[in-house]
Amino acid sequence: MPALKTFRPAAVAISLNSPGGSATQSELIYERIRTLAKQTKTPVYTFAEDIAASGAYWLMLAGNEVYANRTSLVGSIGVINSTFGAVEAIKRLGLERRVYTAGKYKGLLDPFRPVHKDEEERLAEMLRDTHDSFKAVVREARGKKIAGVNEEELFSGRVWTGRQAAHLGLTDGVAPLETKMRDKVGDNVHFVLCSEPLRRGLADVFGVRAGLSGLGGLLGRQPDFYSVTSCASQALLDELQYRSMMARYGL
Structure with missing residues (x-):
């Protein structure tokens, strides 16, 4: 060797x-x-x-x-810490939020209940x-x-x-x-260039193979046209960007 x-x-x-x-x-x-x-x-x-x-x-x-x-x-x-408040929404839906914790701040800033001032201060x-x-x-x-x-x-x-x-x-x-x-x-x-290996094969380049195998198995349904084309478009953009980087560094 x-x-x-x-x-x-x-x-x-x-x-x-x-x-x-x-x-x-x-x-x-x-x-x-x-x-x-x-x-x-x-x-x-x-x-x-x-x-x-x-x-x-x-x-x-x-x-x-x-x-x-x-x-x-x-x-x-x-x-930054971003969240949302859904107190009024859960009321309109007629839902009751039930959370059980041990520890005063374990449910810190739960979005389904009103904000507590001391919890804001801890955050x-x-x-x-x-x-x-x-x-x-x-x-x-x-x-x-x-x-x-x-x-x-x-x-x-x-x-x-x-x-x-x-x-x-x-x-x-x-x-x-x-x-x-x-x-x-x-x-x-x-x-x-230290990056992921270049993908091979037309199906892989256009994301069709991944789209068909991943989306087709979802609940046993055939993938819809939008999902496949969206996946393919993103894969193509990724591939073009990768090839552009390779060309930039003469690889």
């Missing part, structure tokens, strides 16, 4: 395009990236595409240097604490680059364009991934 060859990248470039997500998952991924970067002494560069907001901006901070496009949306340094405490954790990561990662900036505005949950973010110190400048990495590594840089 031939010996396995080890691969040591000159740098890692992470492209982000997301409005955010779980604070905990963002924290875990951020810590993992920073730990591996320190262990391997590999520089990490992060780049915002259309949007890197909230949890995605948290991930951007894992880079030794952080960049965005001029028109990218960056920031949203805040925390606000959790949101503030998570927000404080987010702000601490920003301060640690950006350091003097955000010194002098109005923190109340910076941490208000606003999003900024790439140029605004660079001016505020939230990023290190405006630059697309390929151009910046050639500046950092050299013109002979070779990009190794």
Whole structure:
């Protein structure tokens, strides 16, 4: 058996395009990236595409240097918890809500009963604490680059364009991934794209096989035309985006 060859990248470039997500998952991924970067002494560069907001901006901070496009949306340094209230709706339906708990706050902010002030206060405490954790990561990662900036505005949950973010110190400048990495590594840089394998077969590309097998088994019915075409359209868009990325990096 031939010996396995080890691969040591000159740098890692992470492209982000997301409005955010779980604070905990963002924290875990951020810590993992920073730990591996320190262990391997590999520089990490992060780049915002259309949007890197909230949890995605948290991930951007894992880079030794952080960049965005001029028109990218960056920031949203805040925390949100959204729910709904259906108290009147459940009354109109003639339903009675029955919830049994052990622990005063176990049914915190149940949407089917009126809001209790003390429960709102408990939730606000959790949101503030998570927000404080987010702000601490920003301060640690950006350091003097955000010194002098109005923190109340910076941490208000606003999003900024790439140029605004660079001016505020939230990023290190405006630059697309390929151009910046050639500046950092050299013109002979070779990009190794880390992503899912390219799908094979016409049926898979257009999502028909998955649509037929998944939708057809639902309650024993044949899939409707809208569901199949919707699935196929999304699969085609995914495939085009993937092939575009492959072409961008010469793969």
